[in-house]
Amino acid sequence: MLFCIGRCIHQLATLKEVAKLAKVDSSVVSRVVNNDPALNIKPETRKRILDAVEELKYRPNMSARNLKKGQSKMLGMIIPDFSNPVYSLIIHGAEDQAAQEGFNLLVYSLKQKGLEKSYSPLLDGQIEGLLIANSEIDNKEILELKKTKKPFMLVNRTVAGVDNYVVANDLLGAKLATKHLIKQGHHRIAHISGPLFTATGLSRFQGYREGLQEDNIDYIPVYVQESKYTVENGYESMEILLDLPDPPTAVFASNIMICLGAMKAIQDRGLTIPKDMSIIGVHDVFFTSTLQPPLTTVKMPLYEMGREAVKKLIAIIQGKEGETGQGVTIDGASLIVRSSTSPPPSK
Amino acid sequence: MLFCIGRCIHQLATLKEVAKLAKVDSSVVSRVVNNDPALNIKPETRKRILDAVEELKYRPNMSARNLKKGQSKMLGMIIPDFSNPVYSLIIHGAEDQAAQEGFNLLVYSLKQKGLEKSYSPLLDGQIEGLLIANSEIDNKEILELKKTKKPFMLVNRTVAGVDNYVVANDLLGAKLATKHLIKQGHHRIAHISGPLFTATGLSRFQGYREGLQEDNIDYIPVYVQESKYTVENGYESMEILLDLPDPPTAVFASNIMICLGAMKAIQDRGLTIPKDMSIIGVHDVFFTSTLQPPLTTVKMPLYEMGREAVKKLIAIIQGKEGETGQGVTIDGASLIVRSSTSPPPSK
């Protein structure tokens, strides 16, 4: 049963074999392979070594290297769900940056919340740092993690007292959305917010409020519905808004999942978007332009967020930041106007 | 710059330390930790060891173990794109199965096609096996890979001459879709196929043909449009079908991306689904029920495919299959009827 393992992984040339072929010591090969700057090698010898490396198709054994150096070159990332397109983009950015810096990214989806165990087996040696892009993980657990001094990074979320985080400018994004609606002539603008214990939910709510404020539009509390970031919850929240005696003429959804649900609720009532109701959502993902009608969105720099988070995490791992990074806000929220928003029906 | 690495990864107890605390040799600890079945240990000693493990929070160093055993416990997976929801589901299944068997899954998205280099650095030691869920990779490259004898597995695709693959019953799924349309009373049924050099595209085309055949519906070649698995191509193909002098009354889209594009093309013409045109697509992903109208789909066992692929790959790695697996077809295609299909407009 195990007889194959040796064959499968090894059979690759080792340093020693390369050394023998090049007639030098393996330590020299190691230095050449690693481009040791403090190495003064005869060009001829170097060539001989490089040729041997080429001939034997030598590739360093990572386990050995990692063992020796006490590293693993692996990063972990926790997301709530692989099918969530918001996270797809973050992962993509994280992946690219990790690869660029020679790290591997292990992505775990955390279905069951409250799984505090999820990171401890991870951090206890396997991986060098952890990206947490998951609003369902309790603040408490993250504070606990912080005590361990292990490198980690919050992505698209924050926790009071933790300043290793990368977020987007949610406030700006939300304000952009709200002001777009106002500019279209809406006054009765609802907001289906995300959970208001999350940074994204809160910032977008704040952006909505500030947007209204700056244009002197009355804030009507009942127009704000707090919702989880799910299609189902978005649907329910929209229904509540539609049942209001004086329903809004436009709605700003805090997230694409919510937005999807809200659109459906509107259309299930036989209402037409944008004639009867304008709608705008946060996150421009691959299918927003194909919805009916094509959705006006706020595009957040999700890919960049993933990249930046990995960059900072690696910096922390390598001690470049005194182990404690600074919170980073990635700008670049932009409005993408399509057909789900229009002026309100004239009275 | 590197001073932290030691602290970050180690500072974990080693076998030796546990051994010292438990007053035994480290090899005994190793055996206990690994549940060596051929170990006849005094219950008391075992307890002493387990207590020490607990106290020092010992966790095996994977690099050391892997180095010793000549393994890496890592699997690679190549997908075309993280945002494609079809792959999200496959990844999810693969991830679960890998975790269950103690393997880590590294997922790479391969944007630039033709990157034959992509697997060679991977397979040359870092990972023990590779899942290829990517129809853009040339058959040639895969045949090349096969020669290396490295464990790999094709997921949701095939290559002539390679029998390590896991696919779904695409033929059945397509037949289900086609027959559903026929049962609704359609005779002029179009098919926007996937690329006909891919197994999925071909099988679904075949299912469509067989479905028509079994119910004695004439096959009209011009009703078949070959398309890439993209929204844009689906859109274009649908436009061609709509421009036909005698356009179809129903269309079966080979894939969800195509379907999305086709729906948009239909609606952009001012036509109503399903009144003017019925549409059904392969792949039931998270947003299909929220489309307008909710989409009738064929649900393929994508999650299971991911699981099964990893299971077989690991079996191959461990030499359980004489290194060469058998092609596996996962059944379980099922029709999910929603509102995008209805009887054709009566003449």
Add this chain to the structure above:
DNA sequence: CTGTTAGCGCTTTCAT
């Protein structure tokens, strides 16, 4: 039932 030992492949200090 438990300990001794060798060595996986690599890096790195120290010696030449």
Add this chain to the structure above:
DNA sequence: ATGAAAGCGCTAACAG
């Protein structure tokens, strides 16, 4: 400018 040697933490064959 290159080599020798030690050792990272673990496992497994062999001894006792």
